[in-house]
Amino acid sequence: MNYICLSPNFPRNYANFYLRLKERGATVLGIDAVPYSDLSPEVKEGLSEYYRVDDIENYDQLLRACAYFTHKYGKIDRIESHSEYWLDRDARLRTDFNVFGFKSDDLLKVRHKSKMKEVFRSIGVPVAQGKVVHTLEEARGLVEETGFPVCVKPDCGVGASGTYKLHTDEELRFFFSTKPPIDYIMEEFIHGAIETFDGLVDKRGKILLMNTFVLEEYGIMEMVNYELDTLHYTLRDIPEDLAGYGSKIVDGFGLKERFFHIEFFRTSSGLVALEINARPPGGWCIDMINYANDADVYDQYARLLMEGRVNAAFDRPYHVFYIGLKEREHILRAHSREEIERKYGPLIVQHGTIDPIFSAAMGDYAYLLRSPKLEPLKEAAAYIGKRV
Amino acid sequence: MNYVCISPNFPPNYVNFSLRLKERGARVLGIGSEPYDNLSPALRGALTEYYRVYDMENYEGVLQACGFFTHKYGKIDRIESHNEYWLSLDARLRTDFNVFGFKNDDMGPIKHKSWMKEVFRSQGIPVARGRVVTSLEDARELVEEVGWPVCAKPDSGVGAAHTYKLSSDDELQLFFDTKPSLDYIMEEFIQGEIHTFDGLADREGNVVFKNCFIFGKGVMETVNDDLDMFYYSLREIPEDIMEYGEKSVQAFGLKERFFHIEFFRTESGLVALEINVRPPGGWSLDIFNYENDADIYDQYTRLVLEGETDAPFDRPYHVAYLGLKEREQVFRARSREEILKIYGDRLIQHGPIDSIFAPAIGDYAYVLRSPEIEPLKEAAGYILERA
Numbered sequence: 001m002n003y004i005c006l007s008p009n010f011p012r013n014y015a016n017f018y019l020r021l022k023e024r025g026a027t028v029l030g031i032d033a034v035p036y037s038d039l040s041p042e043v044k045e046g047l048s049e050y051y052r053v054d055d056i057e058n059y060d061q062l063l064r065a066c067a068y069f070t071h072k073y074g075k076i077d078r079i080e081s082h083s084e085y086w087l088d089r090d091a092r093l094r095t096d097f098n099v100f101g102f103k104s105d106d107l108l109k110v111r112h113k114s115k116m117k118e119v120f121r122s123i124g125v126p127v128a129q130g131k132v133v134h135t136l137e138e139a140r141g142l143v144e145e146t147g148f149p150v151c152v153k154p155d156c157g158v159g160a161s162g163t164y165k166l167h168t169d170e171e172l173r174f175f176f177s178t179k180p181p182i183d184y185i186m187e188e189f190i191h192g193a194i195e196t197f198d199g200l201v202d203k204r205g206k207i208l209l210m211n212t213f214v215l216e217e218y219g220i221m222e223m224v225n226y227e228l229d230t231l232h233y234t235l236r237d238i239p240e241d242l243a244g245y246g247s248k249i250v251d252g253f254g255l256k257e258r259f260f261h262i263e264f265f266r267t268s269s270g271l272v273a274l275e276i277n278a279r280p281p282g283g284w285c286i287d288m289i290n291y292a293n294d295a296d297v298y299d300q301y302a303r304l305l306m307e308g309r310v311n312a313a314f315d316r317p318y319h320v321f322y323i324g325l326k327e328r329e330h331i332l333r334a335h336s337r338e339e340i341e342r343k344y345g346p347l348i349v350q351h352g353t354i355d356p357i358f359s360a361a362m363g364d365y366a367y368l369l370r371s372p373k374l375e376p377l378k379e380a381a382a383y384i385g386k387r388v
Numbered sequence: 389m390n391y392v393c394i395s396p397n398f399p400p401n402y403v404n405f406s407l408r409l410k411e412r413g414a415r416v417l418g419i420g421s422e423p424y425d426n427l428s429p430a431l432r433g434a435l436t437e438y439y440r441v442y443d444m445e446n447y448e449g450v451l452q453a454c455g456f457f458t459h460k461y462g463k464i465d466r467i468e469s470h471n472e473y474w475l476s477l478d479a480r481l482r483t484d485f486n487v488f489g490f491k492n493d494d495m496g497p498i499k500h501k502s503w504m505k506e507v508f509r510s511q512g513i514p515v516a517r518g519r520v521v522t523s524l525e526d527a528r529e530l531v532e533e534v535g536w537p538v539c540a541k542p543d544s545g546v547g548a549a550h551t552y553k554l555s556s557d558d559e560l561q562l563f564f565d566t567k568p569s570l571d572y573i574m575e576e577f578i579q580g581e582i583h584t585f586d587g588l589a590d591r592e593g594n595v596v597f598k599n600c601f602i603f604g605k606g607v608m609e610t611v612n613d614d615l616d617m618f619y620y621s622l623r624e625i626p627e628d629i630m631e632y633g634e635k636s637v638q639a640f641g642l643k644e645r646f647f648h649i650e651f652f653r654t655e656s657g658l659v660a661l662e663i664n665v666r667p668p669g670g671w672s673l674d675i676f677n678y679e680n681d682a683d684i685y686d687q688y689t690r691l692v693l694e695g696e697t698d699a700p701f702d703r704p705y706h707v708a709y710l711g712l713k714e715r716e717q718v719f720r721a722r723s724r725e726e727i728l729k730i731y732g733d734r735l736i737q738h739g740p741i742d743s744i745f746a747p748a749i750g751d752y753a754y755v756l757r758s759p760e761i762e763p764l765k766e767a768a769g770y771i772l773e774r775a
Contacts, residue, residue, distance in 0.1 A: 060462055070455030074448050075484070096463070098484040 001026040001306060002073045004066060006081040006089060007056065008043045009034060011355065013286060014082060016298035018046025024299075024306045027073055031065045032056055059092065066093055078305065082259060082279050087111065101257065102278065110253060110278045112156050113185045120273045123252040125245050127273050128265075130187030136176045139186055143172070146188035155183040165189060190272050192265040195239070197246030198281050198289070200297070202304060203257045207250060209297070209314045211289050212238045213281065229385045230324035230363045233377060234292045236316045241271055249276055257304065261285075283362045284350070288320040291349050291370050320370045321377040323384050324354060324363020334386035340367070344380040347371055389414040389693060390461050392454060394469035394478060395444065396420060396435065397427050399742065401673060402470060404685035406434040412689050415461060419453045420444065436461075450477065454485055466692060470646060470666050475499075489644070490665065497640060498665050499544045501573045508660045511635045515660050516652075518575030524564045527574055531560070534576035543571040553577060578659050580652035583626070585633030586668050586676075588684075589642040590691055595634055597687065597701045599676055600625040601668070614718065616772050617711035617749045620764055621679050623703045628658050636663055644691060648672075670749040671709060671737070678736050678757050679707045707757045708764040710771050711741060711750020719775035727754065731767045734758050 003021055008014070008030035018028045019042060030039075030047045033056040039047075051068055053061040070076055078100060079093045088107060095103040102110075109115045120127045129146050132155050133139040143150055152175060153163040162180070166172050194215040200208050212235040242264065249262055259280035265272040280286050286297050295312040304310055325333070341348065350368040367384055369377050389409075396406050396418040406416045407430060418431075418438040427438065437460075439453040458464055466488060467481045476495060483491040490498070497503045508515045517534050520543050521527040531538055537555040540563055550568065554560050582603035590596045603619040629651065636649050646667035652659040667673050676684045682699040691697050712720070728735065737755040754771060756764050 063463060064459045067455045067458030071452050071459055072455075075451055096486040098486060 001077045002029065002069065002075065003027065003305070004029045004031065004069060004076055004079045004093075006030075006062070006086045007032045007083070008047060008050070009039050010083075011282070011358075012040065013284070015040055015042035015046055016296075017082065017301060018043060020296070020299040020302035021305065022046045022048070024302045026302070026306060029069045029073070031062060059089070062089060062093060063096060066097055070097065084277060084279055084282075087279065106254070110276060113153060113275060114155050114183075116275060117185075119252055120249070123248050125249060125252075125273045126271065128187040128190050130185055132183050133186045134183075136173065139172055139176070140169070142186055143169075149189040150186050151189050152179075152184050152186045154180075155185045190265040190267060190274075192267040192272070194274070195235075195242055195264050195266050195271070196281065197238070197242050197249075197262045197264070198260065198285070199246075199250075200259050200301065200304065200310075201250055201255050201257065202310075203308060205251060205254070205256055207247060208304065208310045209289070209300070209312075210238055210243065210246070211292065211316075212242060213285065213288075229326055230361065230366075231322065231381055231385065233321040233374065234288055234316070234319055236292075236319055236372075245271055245273065249273065253278070259301075283324075283354070283358055284322060284366065284368060287350065288322060288368060291320045291368060292316050292318050294318075318370045318372055319374045319377055320349070320368060321374075321381055322366060322368055323381045324359075324366040325385065326359075327364040332388040334388050335383060337365075340384050343383065344369065347376065347380055389465045390417060390457065390463065391415065391692070392417045392419060392457060392464055392467045392481075393435075394419055394450075394467065394474050394481075395422075395471065396438075397422050397431055398471070399669075399745075400428075401671070403428060403431045403434070404673075405470065405688065406431055408683070408686040408689040409692070410434040410436075412686075412693050414689070414693060417457045417461065417464075419450060444474075444477075447477070447480065450481065451484060454481055458485065472664060472666055472669075475666065494641065498663070501541060501543050501662060502571075504662060505573075507639050508636065511632075511639045513632045513635060513660045514658065516575040516578050518573060520571050521574045522571075524561065527560055527564070528557070530574055531557075537577040538574050539577050540567075540572050540574045542568075543573045578652040578654060578661075580654040580659070582661065583629055583651050583653045583658070584668065585625070585629050585636070585649045585651070586647065586672070587633075587637075588646050588688060588691065588697075589637050589644065590697075591644045591695060593638060593641070593643050595637055596691065596697050597676070597684070597699075598625060598630070598633070599679065599703075600629055601672075614713050614715060616713055617709065617753075618768055618772060620708035620761065620768075621675060621703070621706055623706055623759075632658055632660065636660070640665065646688070670711070670741070670745055671753065671755060674737065675707045675709060675755060678755065679703050679705050681705075705757045705759055706761045706764055707736075707755060708768055709749075710754045710756070710768055712752050712754075712772070713746075714751040721773035721775045722771060724752075727771050730770065731756065734763060734767060 003026045008018055021028050027048045028046050030050045031053060033053050036050050036052060051065040053065055055061060076097050076099050079090050081090050091102050091104045091107045094101050109119050114132045117127050133142060149165050149167045151165055166175055196213040199210040202208055213232045214235060215232040246262055250260060253276060258278055261277040261281040263274040265274060289297050293314050293316055300310040300312050347369040348367055349370050353365055354362045369380055371377050391409050391414045393406055393416060397420060409416045415436045416434055418435045421441055421444045424438050424440055439456055441449040441453055464485050464487050467478055469478050479490045479492050479495050482489050497507045502520050505515045521530055537553050539553055541551040552563060554563055584601040587595050587598035600622040601619045633649055637647060640663055642665060645665055648664040648668040650661040652661055673684050680701050680703060687697040687699050734756045735754060736757045740752050741749055756767055758764050
């Protein structure tokens with residue numbers, strides 16, 4: 001098994017994929033522009049060879065790097081970086097080297113929110129009303145149907161960057177006079193908690209692992225734009241409607257041997273699908289799934305690749321709670337780290353600083369708590385997150 | 389343009405492709421098992437690099453060779469052998485390096501005669517009645533429909549190898565007792581001259597060059613009965629050949645490719661025999677050149693590099709090919725000296741044939757050309773005469 005990944009150093013926890021793959025006998029080959037000496041010891045350990053390119057954004061260099069590996073090790077079996085940012089490059093390289101997995105043509109429907117919406121609709125999954133709007137007039141036409149507020153996002157974009165909630169016609173005009181020259185999709189604003197359906201499918205599209213995160217009260221957009229703390233937690237029982245729509249979506253998008261992360265709103269009238277990501281949820285989410293199941297998802301993924309199956313139970317004996325605190329000068333905390341550890345140490349399974357690149361969405365310093373019951377976790381989170 | 393030539397030294401006249409490609413600015417990269425030192429100086433001059441593999445039949449090695457070229461020179465633009473034997477290899481490499489041209493998935497109708505027959509039928513082009521037969525009983529049922537004799541060929545096979553004409557039930561039984569464990573297609577035996585539609589399609593599938601050969605005998609009889617090979621080109625391509633030929637080029641999705649389509653000319657019209665997605669073999673490319681006073685190797689190169697050809701291809705000449713069997717049991721009425729003395733005026737090329745091709749196209753060949761067909765037929769009668 002010749003496995004190629006782009007940017008193996010990033011995010012840090014992905015080193016676990018490469019270590020586990022190597023342990024199970026794969027040849028893991030990395031490509032990036034950073035000097036070899038800057039790779040973490042874990043990544044160095046996991047990789048059989050590292051090809052340094054001068055410019056990771058220069059596709060020809062990536063192509064030649066993969067060709068070098070083909071020359072040296074034979075047919076490439078997988079090209080997978082598990083990252084939204086490399087989704088296009090992974091797919092293009094897979095196309096150019098005829099490697100299993102999503103090819104360039106398959107990507108359109110998971111990269112464009114408008115195409116995604118069409119697929120959701122075609123399989124009977126409810127979505128927010130909306131479409132790509134090119135002009136102020138077109139946007140006003142949509143608002144007449146949906147009313148204010150509306151939500152605008154880049155049709156092809158990652159995470160919540162460049163995403164806004166617009167409440168008035170002035171805001172709408174301001175948005176159009178300042179928006180970057182890319183396609184934007186505009187949607188009715190949906191109220192409700194976010195519930196996710198995450199997991200891993202095998203080579204035939206069968207779901208092997210499922211998980212649900214709940215983000216109460218506010219979504220990532222609000223967290224990024226208003227410097228709120230980040231809270232989300234896993235469920236032990238996945239709601240039936242969520243599993244039902246989630247499975248349909250995995251099928252409808254033709255996911256094979258991939259992680260996925262699907263977001264829904266839980267509204268008063270039921271679920272509304274927000275988006276699908278054909279990669280694992282970011283940040284510490286994989287570790288949360290590990291804690292929720294006492295499992296090693298990195299190793300289970302490696303087993304899936306090498307042996308075609310997993311062997312963990314994934315029966316979710318725990319809830320896991322994430323609380324990511326914004327640490328800014330103007331935010332004053334009621335409780336110190338020492339106090340938090342003293343009071344809730346037994347519940348804390350992991351804590352530490354977040355990479356600055358993620359901190360807008362994930363907070364600057366995060367705690368992971370776990371317990372078979374949800375209430376103690378909510379209580380601890382309230383204590384940890386309290387501001388003066 | 390990174391152009392990878394598979395087995396660039398074979399057949400010898402294909403070296404011209406590499407030469408012309410290089411002249412027009414392509415980077416020509418060769419992969420073959422022949423040691424570099426054995427390549428002709430001209431070919432060595434045309435190749436920017438040659439990657440020698442130890443065994444062309446070992447796919448992994450050829451893949452790694454293409455990996456090497458991609459690493460060193462960037463994206464490969466073409467992978468081409470123009471050779472029936474490497475068609476599948478070309479397609480597999482194109483698939484694995486995402487290169488323009490026929491990919492694995494496109495090869496089904498090309499490689500399987502039964503599938504090919506379906507495509508001809510779907511275009512309303514008549515074909516010989518027949519199908520893949522799986523047992524003696526199945527074959528007898530087919531014979532009841534079509535009568536004796538029948539023709540049996542490997543469903544997926546190259547040229548006329550392992551192809552038989554069966555004239556009785558005894559022969560049919562013998563065939564089933566001894567046939568290799570391959571799918572065989574069995575067809576009614578069609579009587580008639582073979583007329584071809586050959587040419588070159590551009591990137592959009594338009595036929596930019598065309599030719600028609602008339603064969604006296606089929607390749608099968610030539611190989612099996614040690615016959616001489618005689619064929620000649622027409623200056624006017626019959627309308628029905630043109631119609632069925634162009635339909636076939638469309639239906640099989642040929643793009644920027646040579647093709648060679650064979651028909652039987654029967655009393656009731658044309659019957660399609662097969663399509664080959666490569667140039668006709670032997671000296672045919674040179675015959676195209678003599679027929680048109682053109683350089684087809686260069687015209688192909690222009691097509692690849694610039695998207696168009698610029699020769700008129702208006703066939704001012706008929707060209708005839710005579711491939712003579714020179715075997716101990718074959719007695720010739722004329723010596724080479726006599727032939728050269730009498731027909732030197734219309735003889736444009738002659739010489740020995742590579743032994744690998746000799747069973748089909750003869751041991752020693754003469755190519756004649758003339759604006760009229762009669763002088764060629766007359767010369768052919770003289771040259772082919774056996775004692």
